[in-house]
Amino acid sequence: MVELSIIREIAPSAQIAPDAVIGPYCVVGPHVIVGPRSVLTRRVAVSGHTRIGSDNIFDEGCVIGGEPQDLKYAGGATMVIIGHRNRFGQRVTVHVGTEMGGFVTRIGDDNRLMDGCHVAHDCYVDDRTCLGCNVLLAGHIHVHSGAVIEDMAGVHHYVTIGRSARVGASTPVRRDVPPWTVFNGTEFDWAPPAVRGVHEEGLKHSGLSRDEQKELRRALSELFEDETALQTKIEQLVNLGVEGEVAELCEFCQRSLQGVYGRQRELYRGKMPPEAEKYLPPERRVDIRRPLT
């Protein structure tokens, strides 16, 4: 095989697995860890305290571990943690966390982030999600496993996207999206963003039994037929004694209602989110126990 010389810049202290591939014009910073078989194709910049697991692929123009666009950030050693088998399209940007927001931006396993996606500071993207082209996640967002966000959707700070939910293209998401639902709409008054039904595709691939799916479908149609008196409807359901997925759904909606503007994570504004403890590597957990200044 012809061994071509590749022009790239890798800091000497970066920890790159021997079978990871760093392509031409890539720049890898001094505190970066790249796991086995991960591929930085071409012109990918990875900086900050970034840990990349195994079998990830980053296409041209990705910038991972950049400074957050939060004006309060003052250069702390905050992190990006990326799991395994994720596929990043071209021009994807992922920023490190902030001290106030929990120190870490985390992307789980088996996610697909298409071209131009942006994952801002302190976001948690769980497993098996799909983010379409140019999806913008503002800060402090939690996208649960299996969620699908279609092209050019913009998600507001502190929003939670529930498990296996689906967000339509070009939808401005300003409040929490309940799990298993389809949420779409536009800026226009005749079709405001709202829950529009059950995400059948999500249910199909959920691994839930037929009965569980039936229960969920019934609960979802009951709750979101129209969203008036959601609180009462949840209470009625809970009083009937729900369990499993339906109970989780009720709890999610309840929390969203208790949040600010329908966003449950707003309650973590200026506080340490509970996920920080879980996602930070053990040796860095000491950071979050320090009082915030």
Place this chain on the structure above:
Amino acid sequence: MVDISRNATVEKSAKLAEDVRVGPFSYIGPHVKIGRGCVIENNVTIVGKTTLGARTHVFPMAVVGAANGGEEGECIIGNANAIREHVTIYAGAANPTRIGHDNLIMIGSHVGAGATVGDHGIFANCTSIGPEAAVEDYVRTSGFCAIEAGVTVGAYTFIAGYAGINHDAPPFAMVHGFPMRVRGVNRENLRRCGFGDDDIRALKAAFRELFSDTSDQPDASVLNKLAKSASANAHVRRLVEFLRRHPVPEKED
């Protein structure tokens, strides 16, 4: 000392202040001037007759001063701006593209040829500022909004996500939608920028009189009345002055 990566290309005639940092795989064209304390990260392209003021930070993959349609142009950027990843700023051929001081231009945004941007602006991801557009000071935008060519956006105005600004947007306002509509006074931004409660109240009263739920066409009689009243708040006077200079076009049916 200038800190230029051995993998960067800086043309000989480019003028770099003594403490500028240029990252790997960046290209600095021959007619570029870069002020003190600027940081140019990796894979950045700066070309054309571009001047960068002091302490401006250009993030990876940004392109500044590219010619629009092959014509060499000029681009003047002030101090302490942050030009984030994948931002493109075109150089203006007829008029230079001008960007003031202390702006934050977020990922994937675009500034068209000959556009003018004031000071202290925050432009969220994928904001697109059209050619020859003018954006005044302290403007905030949300994601995916587009400012059409030649449009003026008044100071302190907030543009909602996905909005299309197809005619001049008044100062102190929150605007949204396409076609653009005025939604109210940008109270939060005004408060953060140090406006007093009296100022905000006066602006709110003026907005209520000028704009209705159904129309952005300011009421001519109200405009004249506000312009004549000598006691009017200085900011209200500024608003009235703007609306007289930038009339909202009649609706096309």
